[in-house]
Amino acid sequence: MNGEGSEAMQVEMEIEKERLVYMWGYLPGALPQRTPLLTPVLVRVPPSGYSWKDVCGGGCGFAMAISEPGKLITWGSTDDLGQSYVTSGKHGEIPEPFPLPTEVTIVKAAAGWAHCVSVTDCGEVYTWGWRECVPSGKVFGESLTGVSPEKDVPGRQSSFLTEQVSPRSQGSKSTGGTASGTSGEESSKRRRVSSAKQTAETSSSSDDTQTALPCLVTLNPGVRIASVAAGGRHTLALSDIGQVWGWGYGGEGQLGLGSRIRMVSSPHLVPCINSSSYGKDISASLARGSMSSDGQNFRVPGSYIKGIACGGRHSAVITDAGAVLTFGWGLYGQCGQGSTDDELSPNCVSSLLGIRIEGVAAGLWHTVCTSADGDVYAFGGNQFGQLGTGGDQAETIPRLLDCPSLENVNVKRISCGARHTALITDNGKVFCWGWNKYGQLGLGDVIDRNIPSEVTIEGCVAKNVACGWWHTLLLAEPPT
Numbered sequence: 001m002n003g004e005g006s007e008a009m010q011v012e013m014e015i016e017k018e019r020l021v022y023m024w025g026y027l028p029g030a031l032p033q034r035t036p037l038l039t040p041v042l043v044r045v046p047p048s049g050y051s052w053k054d055v056c057g058g059g060c061g062f063a064m065a066i067s068e069p070g071k072l073i074t075w076g077s078t079d080d081l082g083q084s085y086v087t088s089g090k091h092g093e094i095p096e097p098f099p100l101p102t103e104v105t106i107v108k109a110a111a112g113w114a115h116c117v118s119v120t121d122c123g124e125v126y127t128w129g130w131r132e133c134v135p136s137g138k139v140f141g142e143s144l145t146g147v148s149p150e151k152d153v154p155g156r157q158s159s160f161l162t163e164q165v166s167p168r169s170q171g172s173k174s175t176g177g178t179a180s181g182t183s184g185e186e187s188s189k190r191r192r193v194s195s196a197k198q199t200a201e202t203s204s205s206s207d208d209t210q211t212a213l214p215c216l217v218t219l220n221p222g223v224r225i226a227s228v229a230a231g232g233r234h235t236l237a238l239s240d241i242g243q244v245w246g247w248g249y250g251g252e253g254q255l256g257l258g259s260r261i262r263m264v265s266s267p268h269l270v271p272c273i274n275s276s277s278y279g280k281d282i283s284a285s286l287a288r289g290s291m292s293s294d295g296q297n298f299r300v301p302g303s304y305i306k307g308i309a310c311g312g313r314h315s316a317v318i319t320d321a322g323a324v325l326t327f328g329w330g331l332y333g334q335c336g337q338g339s340t341d342d343e344l345s346p347n348c349v350s351s352l353l354g355i356r357i358e359g360v361a362a363g364l365w366h367t368v369c370t371s372a373d374g375d376v377y378a379f380g381g382n383q384f385g386q387l388g389t390g391g392d393q394a395e396t397i398p399r400l401l402d403c404p405s406l407e408n409v410n411v412k413r414i415s416c417g418a419r420h421t422a423l424i425t426d427n428g429k430v431f432c433w434g435w436n437k438y439g440q441l442g443l444g445d446v447i448d449r450n451i452p453s454e455v456t457i458e459g460c461v462a463k464n465v466a467c468g469w470w471h472t473l474l475l476a477e478p479p480t
Contacts, residue, residue, distance in 0.1 A: 025440030027471050036446070052067060054108075065095070119226065123224025140215070226240045231312060231314075244305050260342075271345070322372065355373075415465050430474060431452035460478060462475070
């Protein structure tokens with residue numbers, strides 16, 4: 001009886017504890033002067049007496065979080081950011097609810113380059129933004145003037161692809177860790193962007209003509225989605241029974257469907273467990289479930305998927321047994337397979353076998369995992385120090401972060417921006433590293449870091465962190 005009473009009181013105290021949201025980095029419309037936020041700034045509470053529930057990062061130029069009643073809140077956009085301005089609901093300084101149907105309660109959300117996806121408490125999925133990222137389904141809202149669903153406007157892709165492909169698109173560092181012997185492959189990756197001069201920060205003002213309104217995604221009967229992840233132009237959705245569904249662009253294999261299918265306009269089941277292997281014989285894997293190239297049968301540890309992440313053009317998932325599978329673009333080693341090859345089907349990261357992985361996050365060219373023991377493993381592109389290894393060399397297999405700042409702490413949460421990384425420890429501290437051109441590390445300057453560096457925020461305990469393309473959001477509580 002006493003135990004039950006004290007437990008109920010503790011739950012009540014948790015509910016009453018006010019949650020805070022901090023932001024730092026580049027959110028153009030968040031402040032009148034439109035300057036980068038070099039240190040954490042407290043975000044005003046959403047309207048109508050809402051309180052904060054979680055942070056979701058946001059995409060290019062805007063921030064996104066969830067309020068306690070289950071409303072999706074966006075802010076930080078400006079009207080000259082084109083696609084992002086429409087994708088975020090045109091919300092600037094003031095955090096405001098995104099215009100989804102009033103009856104829906106949002107529990108999870110994610111944003112890619114210029115599209116968003118959210119999950120309701122009923123397991124339904126809404127998505128909107130760049131038209132090629134949005135599958136067919138029931139559309140909500142008024143039609144946009146001049147929008148033609150069949151219209152192909154190739155010009156819009158140039159700035160995005162420059163952002164995704166060229167490690168020098170922001171001009172502050174060289175490629176550094178690009179693996180040798182990949183110049184031919186890299187050249188082929190740049191086939192559509194060789195003449196593109198503009199960077200991602202300068203989007204065309206006509207971008208909104210390609211914007212799709214919020215759409216209720218059509219899934220198979222009985223499928224309930226629990227969480228979502230958004231990449232450059234692709235989306236993954238994890239169901240409540242541990243299946244992964246994907247749609248959008250798949251030209252580098254980031255949808256894990258075994259081919260370079262360029263566009264998947266409806267959710268497809270991604271064959272993760274039964275069609276994965278430790279070896280490279282993908283055809284045998286597809287035919288027999290899980291088989292390595294030496295002919296021995298292996299089963300990927302686990303029976304369902306418990307975590308998903310989308311990078312720029314690659315993806316990663318975690319099984320219930322803590323195994324990591326990756327697929328998609330591999331030019332910088334971001335699939336962790338020891339090579340720079342693209343992975344067209346989910347493939348087990350063999351060097352992490354035996355380590356129980358609990359969390360995974362993916363950036364433009366890098367991937368970071370956290371283990372049950374609180375360790376961090378990173379692999380992929382490292383041009384701006386985003387792996388946290390102390391250098392700028394790419395890593396094609398996962399590397400354990402062994403740095404003084406993380407000694408004697410357990411990492412609980414991880415998130416990746418385009419080229420920076422953030423984590424939270426079990427004692428509520430925040431660390432960031434990587435690209436810092438816009439202050440997205442929250443360290444008071446614009447100097448890149450190649451090792452985890454602590455972000456100082458007085459009077460709060462960090463609960464969750466979520467990185468956008470050029471910014472970082474933190475969910476925190478007052479200390480107990």
